[in-house]
Amino acid sequence: MTGRDDRAQPKVRVQRSAVVTSHRRTSSEKDGGKLWMIVWQDNAGKVGESRALLQRILPPIGFAIIVDADPTDELPPVWDGEWAAR
Numbered sequence: 001m002t003g004r005d006d007r008a009q010p011k012v013r014v015q016r017s018a019v020v021t022s023h024r025r026t027s028s029e030k031d032g033g034k035l036w037m038i039v040w041q042d043n044a045g046k047v048g049e050s051r052a053l054l055q056r057i058l059p060p061i062g063f064a065i066i067v068d069a070d071p072t073d074e075l076p077p078v079w080d081g082e083w084a085a086r
Contacts, residue, residue: 013068016077018042020063026052038079042067048077 018040028035035052038059042048048067059065059081069077 012071014071015080016042016044016046016067016069018048018065018067018077018079020059020061020065021047022061023055023058024049028052030054038065040065040067040079042069042077044069046073046077048079050079050082053082 020038020040022039024037024039026035026037030052031054033054033056036055036058037052038050040048046069066080067077068080
């Protein structure tokens with residue numbers, strides 16, 4: 001036993017450029033407004049989607065965004081603007 005617990009090590013994430021390809025309406029609401037998700041494709045060809053957000057903060061379709069991705073693809077990518085939008 002080495003005394004090292006790999007599960008305790010933080011995941012290293014890489015930034016990838018992506019393009020918003022569509023908006024998807026959810027069945028949820030917040031503050032009286034419907035919630036939406038953005039769908040993107042990143043420069044590695046991976047497709048991802050955001051958490052549910054208010055429509056007024058969605059970037060337009062065709063807009064370039066940055067996503068934080070797990071280089072091993074074990075965890076889903078996260079749009080970095082998602083955290084600023086909350």
